[in-house]
Amino acid sequence: MATLKELAKQDELFSGGHRLCAGCGIPPIVRLVLRSANAPVVATTATGCLEVGTTIYPYTAWRIPWVHSAFENAAATISGIETAYRAFKKRGRIPQDKNIKFIAFGGDGGTYDIGLQALSGALERGHNFLYVCYDNGAYMNTGIQRSGATPFGAATTTSPAGDVIPGKQELKKDLTRIVVAHNVPYAAQGSPHNWADLSKKAEKALKVNGPSFLNVISPCPLGWYSKPEESIEAAKIAVDTCYWALYEVENGVLKINYKPKQKRPISDWLKMQGRFKHLLKPENKPLLDRMQQYIDTEWERLLSLEGKII
Amino acid sequence: MTTPAIKGQAGLTGNSAIAYGMKQINPDVCAAYPITPSTGIVEEFSGYVADGAVDTEFITVESEHSAMSACIGASAAGARVMTATSSQGLAYMWEMLYIASGMRLPIVLTDVNRALSAPINIHCDHSDSMGARDAGWIQLYSETVQEAYDNLLQAVRIAEHKDVMLPVMVCLDGFITSHAIENITLINDADVKEFIGEYQAAHPLLDTDNPVTYGAMTLPDTYMEFKHQQSKAIARSKDVVSEIGKEFGKKFGREYGLMEKYKLDDADAAIVILNSAAGTTKVAVDELRKAGKKVGILKPRLFRPLPYREIADALRNVKSVAVLDRVDSMNGFGGPLFNETRSALYELEKRPKVISRIFGLGGRDYKVKDAVQVFDELLKIADTGKVESLTKYIMNKES
């Protein structure tokens, strides 16, 4: 694996000057993933913050071939590109020794929700590509609406904390498990605060033959009502509370990449974010307990699967 | 499955002829999803792939939305790309149709025309392709299996022409043309290969040494320039369609223009109609001509871009016109073909009377007697100058 020094020396494939917000988790994720490829990359991005913020015509932050076509179809679009590559290789229009990597980026809305069918289809067909979901927990680009990835209890613009309903009442969908159920060779969860772990995972994901998947937590100061300078800290605490577990499933075997010595209470993470403000009120203690219980159960489940073929 | 050896003359269904044309074209990538009545195309093409008769990479996508998305990805990557669908499938692609044309990707799609739900109906009408008429795709309509096959081969050239660079939709009637066997003349493989040539995209994504950004976001200061360029490109395609139709005629003996005029030159009354129903109408014209009635047909082949000047010119000396639409635009002013034909005629100083008739929805029969009835009505209008009913459904229900 490349050291941080080596990574820093590589050409920047995702340039600065884009219009993503200060403190946005997406740029460090994208830069790290692109630098882990060690080969030419062609990428696509679903409609969302990453796409809108990086390619306002006539500017582009992408120093690699890149295409955006729509919101729900990043996995289908990359399927087409990767298939064209195989067709060209077969027909001798691309040299046999040239090895291109294919990456689709999508937000949680474009991946957990509207893009799930296209993702499932592409995984099942076995295209050789990496899908990276940056999970900021809502449809941020359109103004913080709830998604299937929004945490329980969070206030969004379509699940506001009202007088009767205190934020989102449903638990988060476990997309990584859904992906794993497709028996892909590699799937993992990562976080931008742990660059070494994330870049190792990206390297592995881009090396396998077949589809691979990275689900990466991506702090969003605007939607989380958190401080931009605390984004990386917020990602770290999400991992230390076990809200966001760092694990990977390689050829079916589950490995937990990080186990906090002392699991922090979920309230440590919630209190950094205005979207959970109501959950910390005394009258909402039962909701907080429910969230903690859910996290504990999920963490226990993961521990019980450690080292097993799942 | 074994690949049938077809040479020269062959009795083929519309679907088989399209699949065979696709085999001869041997595109780099095909992404498709089954739907009646176009399923046969996808199945037969899968057979060609399985037998190694083509070396196309075939993506068995999980939906038509993904079919068009994968076509877009593959086309932007630099590949020659084809697909086929019908009805709900085309409707499901709708969002992506605009993106294919907006990104100027020369994808070729065969639409086997079928009615749109609800109520669900698998039979022919034109609500699918007419629903996509403003999606920025070039649309070619086909009366017969032969025309569908010939249009498909020409579509590749039209789409990839450097002055065009737009997707093309080849339309043929569900069941009536897709499932009926017709004796057609096939072009041999080598001639097809030579006619379509190689495709080299100008800015393929797979050229990683020269990275490009496709599908950037535009604001009000640039969006309109993109649309203006696109609009000019589709307008330019009209001449390209004519040129390639002529070249095809020279090489293979079947020349194609923007439209077919059937006994129209001296006609007093004319029916304007698309696809297979033009064939039925021709029989009515022949009968009426025998009885000395001056009737004729205008059958547009190219509907997008609409050759409005040529349409007006073709109908200049006719006294009355009925435009028959196999689709209703639901409380617009008649069907789309009527609407646009009538609008095209407005430029003439002396205009014929024009009426709208909706026929054949969801596979309802359209018979020679229906055409005769319309002509009778038109001849009366030609005589009296009076129109009794401007818009009407031809229900044609005997039982």
Ligand SMILES: Cc1ncc(C[n+]2csc(CCOP(=O)(O)OP(=O)(O)O)c2C)c(N)n1
């Ligand atoms: C078919 C379709 N439906 C809705 C939209 C509007 N839309 C654009 S981006 C977006 C939300 C994106 O959310 P997510 O995928 O989580 O990415 P983020 O905005 O957080 O980057 C929505 C709803 C769209 N572009 N296309």
